[in-house]
Amino acid sequence: MTLQLALVAILVIAATAGLFARKRATGLRGGGIRLNSLPNYHALFVGLWTALPALLFLAIWAPVQSGLVEQAVLASPAGQQLPDFQMVRDTILSEARDIATGRIAAGFNPESNAIAPVYSAAYGKYSMVGSALAVLIALGSALLAMRLVKVDFRARSGVERLMMGLLVGASLIAILTTLGIVLSLLFESLRFFKQVSPTEFLFGTSWSPQTAIRADQAGSSGAFGSVPLFWGTAFIGAIIAMIVAIPLGLMSAIFLTQYAPARARAWLKPILEILAGVPTVVYGYFAALTVAPLVRDFGLAIGIESASSESALAAGLVMGIMIIPFVSSMADDSIAAVPQAMRDGSLALGATKSETIKKVVLPAALPGVVGGVLLAVSRAIGETMIVVMAAGLAANMTANPFASVTTVTTQIVQLLTGDQEFDSAKTLAAFALGLALFVITLILNLIALRVVRKYREAYE
Amino acid sequence: MIDTLIPTPTDTAEPAVEERTPKMSARDVKVFYGAKEALKGVSIDIHDDRVTAFIGPSGCGKSTFLRCLNRMNDTIPSARVTGTIELDGEDINSAAMDVVQLRARVGMVFQKPNPFPKSIFENVAYGPRIHGLAENKSELEAIVEKSLKRAGLWDEVKDRLNESGTALSGGQQQRLCIARAIAVDPEVILMDEPCSALDPIATAKIEELIHELRGRYAIAIVTHNMQQAARVSQRTAFFHLGEMVEYGKTSDIFTNPREQRTQDYITGRYG
Numbered sequence: 001m002t003l004q005l006a007l008v009a010i011l012v013i014a015a016t017a018g019l020f021a022r023k024r025a026t027g028l029r030g031g032g033i034r035l036n037s038l039p040n041y042h043a044l045f046v047g048l049w050t051a052l053p054a055l056l057f058l059a060i061w062a063p064v065q066s067g068l069v070e071q072a073v074l075a076s077p078a079g080q081q082l083p084d085f086q087m088v089r090d091t092i093l094s095e096a097r098d099i100a101t102g103r104i105a106a107g108f109n110p111e112s113n114a115i116a117p118v119y120s121a122a123y124g125k126y127s128m129v130g131s132a133l134a135v136l137i138a139l140g141s142a143l144l145a146m147r148l149v150k151v152d153f154r155a156r157s158g159v160e161r162l163m164m165g166l167l168v169g170a171s172l173i174a175i176l177t178t179l180g181i182v183l184s185l186l187f188e189s190l191r192f193f194k195q196v197s198p199t200e201f202l203f204g205t206s207w208s209p210q211t212a213i214r215a216d217q218a219g220s221s222g223a224f225g226s227v228p229l230f231w232g233t234a235f236i237g238a239i240i241a242m243i244v245a246i247p248l249g250l251m252s253a254i255f256l257t258q259y260a261p262a263r264a265r266a267w268l269k270p271i272l273e274i275l276a277g278v279p280t281v282v283y284g285y286f287a288a289l290t291v292a293p294l295v296r297d298f299g300l301a302i303g304i305e306s307a308s309s310e311s312a313l314a315a316g317l318v319m320g321i322m323i324i325p326f327v328s329s330m331a332d333d334s335i336a337a338v339p340q341a342m343r344d345g346s347l348a349l350g351a352t353k354s355e356t357i358k359k360v361v362l363p364a365a366l367p368g369v370v371g372g373v374l375l376a377v378s379r380a381i382g383e384t385m386i387v388v389m390a391a392g393l394a395a396n397m398t399a400n401p402f403a404s405v406t407t408v409t410t411q412i413v414q415l416l417t418g419d420q421e422f423d424s425a426k427t428l429a430a431f432a433l434g435l436a437l438f439v440i441t442l443i444l445n446l447i448a449l450r451v452v453r454k455y456r457e458a459y460e
Numbered sequence: 461m462i463d464t465l466i467p468t469p470t471d472t473a474e475p476a477v478e479e480r481t482p483k484m485s486a487r488d489v490k491v492f493y494g495a496k497e498a499l500k501g502v503s504i505d506i507h508d509d510r511v512t513a514f515i516g517p518s519g520c521g522k523s524t525f526l527r528c529l530n531r532m533n534d535t536i537p538s539a540r541v542t543g544t545i546e547l548d549g550e551d552i553n554s555a556a557m558d559v560v561q562l563r564a565r566v567g568m569v570f571q572k573p574n575p576f577p578k579s580i581f582e583n584v585a586y587g588p589r590i591h592g593l594a595e596n597k598s599e600l601e602a603i604v605e606k607s608l609k610r611a612g613l614w615d616e617v618k619d620r621l622n623e624s625g626t627a628l629s630g631g632q633q634q635r636l637c638i639a640r641a642i643a644v645d646p647e648v649i650l651m652d653e654p655c656s657a658l659d660p661i662a663t664a665k666i667e668e669l670i671h672e673l674r675g676r677y678a679i680a681i682v683t684h685n686m687q688q689a690a691r692v693s694q695r696t697a698f699f700h701l702g703e704m705v706e707y708g709k710t711s712d713i714f715t716n717p718r719e720q721r722t723q724d725y726i727t728g729r730y731g
Binding site for chain 2: 261262339341342343344345346347348349350351352355359360363364
């Protein structure tokens with residue numbers, strides 16, 4: 001509560017300081033002198049410099065404070081009597097916090113009721129300290145910033161720099177989050193590779209992650225060769241889905257950019273883009289309930305006895321449909337980027353429309369199309385719902401599209417659902433698979449971006 | 461050099477429609493972009509032994525008219541063309557005329573050089589390939605060499621035919637585009653401000669080339685540059701606000717125009 005008040009106080013101080021700075025700058029101008037920056041910039045500069053350091057302090061203080069409060073509680077007489085077992089102690093502490101903040105009336109553990117007042121007192125004390133410090137920082141920086149308001153002070157470029165800083169911060173957050181994701185995957189994967197050798201994982205052809213959880217349990221020893229999973233992933237995502245998506249996506253892009261009248265384009269393009277907005281779970285239902293039985297019946301009808309109701313073909317077909325908008329929108333962009341002059345040049349030589357598209361437009365647009373296809377592949381192999389619902393679980397190394405295969409994402413879901421021991425090789429394997437998938441899609445994306453950029457350089 | 465390109469007056473003033481059979485003839489050609497009338501009834505003859513220049517201020521319809529002659533306006537969805545245009549007596553807008561055949565006979569060179577992002581050889585070989593003009597590779601090579609020679613580019617590129625056409629200089633690119641148009645052996649070559657994106661030296665080379673190509677092909681050229689029209693053409697048509705104001709021998713148009721508007725334009729009073 002106190003911290004919220006402090007937040008409001010900081011904003012009020014910043015606004016007031018800004019108004020003062022504006023008044024002062026306007027006063028300076030009153031003498032007929034030309035200011036380097038308009039009064040509004042002085043106001044913005046002072047306001048931002050007042051608020052930002054204090055807000056930054058609050059952001060850092062919040063986690064520090066909860067650590068300090070916990071320390072104070074544990075140091076108190078009631079706190080020292082808490083049981084040593086970490087899990088129980090954490091439960092009691094969290095109950096005490098909920099009682100102290102009024103979220104619950106009484107705790108399940110009797111100890112929590114005893115230490116709640118201690119918790120409450122420590123919390124009150126530290127948030128008071130934190131708020132006071134934050135307000136002091138705001139006042140201090142307001143005073144410092146106010147002293148800068150002079151005739152020749154370049155408030156405008158100061159504000160510009162601050163804005164740049166804000167934007168850099170915003171983009172850093174995305175990058176740092178990615179880094180965090182990679183690191184967390186990496187640490188869990190390292191734990192996995194302590195139990196299973198990387199060579200077995202990367203080159204082994206047998207996947208059967210069932211391990212005995214208890215010593216007396218009968219179970220297979222577990223095999224962690226990921227090759228069948230990556231084969232299944234590539235078979236569905238990079239082969240079958242692309243056989244569907246590349247021709248259909250490319251041809252619809254050609255139709256939309258080259259043949260469709262403006263009115264048809266205005267209707268068809270958004271409809272095609274809706275495909276990209278359909279939740280993948282809906283595609284999953286469609287694959288499992290509609291396409292898979294059709295594919296199985298078709299397989300049986302043409303005499304393939306192994307045709308299963310969960311097949312690579314069903315998952316791949318539906319995934320291909322899902323990917324069409326990605327391919328067609330990238331292809332659309334790069335075809336539209338081919339200058340009209342190029343088309344005219346070909347048409348003026350007596351080439352037909354399709355000759356022009358085949359021999360001039362598509363070759364010129366090819367790098368962009370390839371980039372789009374690579375991005376689509378990287379999306380297809382990371383796709384989860386469709387394959388979970390339609391591809392199956394058996395880790396088969398087969399090129400028979402009517403057989404059931406499994407994919408990396410399906411197995412990750414399998415490994416992590418249900419009650420699992422968190423340090424067994426079985427569970428940790430999910431992280432290693434995730435890391436491998438991440439590296440592959442990252443490489444695909446890098447190649448795709450390079451190809452697309454190269455293309456842009458050639459045409460601008 | 462420029463002086464030698466100025467045509468010497470040999471015949472007297474003549475009307476836009478002549479007695480003898482023209483290569484192309486346009487009668488009352490109107491072009492509408494949507495509801496806007498961009499060209500208001502143009503009648504003109506183009507003969508195969510001359511260069512015909514179309515001049516006039518921006519937006520006067522000269523490029524629009526040029527694009528009618530090989531039906532490039534077909535590529536603009538809102539454009540509508542009325543009137544008749546004949547090539548050797550055949551109506552080019554009739555159902556019997558195949559637009560692909562028409563464009564093979566009436567080639568075009570554009571304002572901005574637009575070589576394909578292919579090799580120099582492939583740029584020139586493109587047209588002969590799609591029209592099946594060569595039986596085998598050596599015939600194709602012969603066509604490419606002949607076309608590049610006629611376009612005055614052979615000596616500059618003969619050692620690097622496999623390099624990209626887009627890597628050439630602007631003037632070379634434009635001559636490559638001319639070679640590309642020549643390669644399908646057209647009867648008429650339309651040029652839409654072919655020098656407006658080029659420097660003076662490259663421009664002089666193109667003008668020299670036009671001079672050499674005259675007699676082999678009927679040439680119609682749109683230009684903003686009146687000196688250029690005077691240097692390269694034997695007939696000049698002056699367009700203004702979608703109308704063809706005056707058509708006649710180039711020397712007459714520039715020294716003794718019949719119309720006040722032509723007089724005003726060529727003396728630089730507007731445009």
